[in-house]
Amino acid sequence: MKWELRPARDLGLSPMDRLRSQGREAGLGSLAAQGVWRRMVRGYLAVAHRLVVEGRENLPPAPPYVLIGNHSSHLDALTLCSVLRGAAARRGYALAAGDFFFSSGASSAFAAYAVNALPVWRRRTTRKELNTLRDRLVEDSLVYILFPEGTRSRDGEMAKFQMGLGTLVAGTPVPVVPCYLEGAHKAWPPDARFPKPSPLVLRIGKPLHFAGQPNEKAGWAAIAEQSEAAVRALIR
Template identity: 50%
Template sequence: MEEWRFEPAHDFGLSAKQRRLSLRREVGLESAISCFLWRSITRVYLAIAHRLKIRGRENLPARAPFILVANHASHLDAIILGGILPLRFVGAVFPIAAGDTFFTKRASSIFATAFMNALPIWRKNCGAHSLEDLRERLLQGACIYILFPEGTRSRTGEMAPFRPGLGRLVAGTNIPIVPC
């Protein structure tokens, strides 16, 4: 059994706004509870209203880290994928979201962080430091990313060429990538 280590959170000392925009944001108690409730409600809604059936859940890795990748057809994709993951993963799931879409307005950034636990990537200014922060968190082993490697939504359902971010995140690691 590992000994307890007491150390400050990676986002210690950041203001609420800085924390929402940070790739190093940690899941606090309030966010863990709101994500759990949101994902539970989403799961029940999808099962009842849309009769969503989940196949292949046994193919998911037993524990983090891993990356779920999918074709991006709607802004609801991350909500649905987060909602169908086993609830034991709830505090470890981080959808990677477009900062310029979800993190420029206060209300949408609060929703994205409090209920989705999303991390922002700024598409016009995604430097190597952003990918390094995401990679470091992934290698620490306690997270699951939901990622759309095309970098944008597909209006037709056709797959577009992947952007290089996914490859940079996992190059030289044994992190499983799970296609959905």
């Protein structure tokens, strides 16, 4: 018998700091809000974008795992989140640009309560924050959704993958699932204010494993390279 009282990782933070914390854990209220939001997004993607998902069987049966993909619009994270079901959906966190999504109180609340996003600060993420993300992935058995290009593509072409992904999974048994989303750039290019209804196809590839890669620069670079190749292989 294991008695273990584990307070929330975000206990003692002020409300605003809690929203922006990498340790934020969802309670019953957040769970309900996210459930409603997820179902709305699923309905929207099915009706407005006729979303087709290929290779759903490649998703690991249970968390933890990491979903990665090409990044060309705000629809990407919503689409990847929408294919998760059950425990994976409840524990799915989108890693989102802090400067964009967590700048104001209202946008932070939306990102936290609806999308269930965790902030990553471009070029300013501290070692401690990265370690929190890395530890939580395994300890809390989470699903991360992230875009290793680091930013949305301006022309729809995929850019080179950054090494951040490697710092989360190198040397761990956590599988990385490559995805390619087709049609998102056309549906919602970065310069448009609103998306327009056009078809989306999501291809999910076979999981990659990086337990053998060292958690250092060489390992991170290898992970970035292999992941990028796996995503590119899904382009038709």
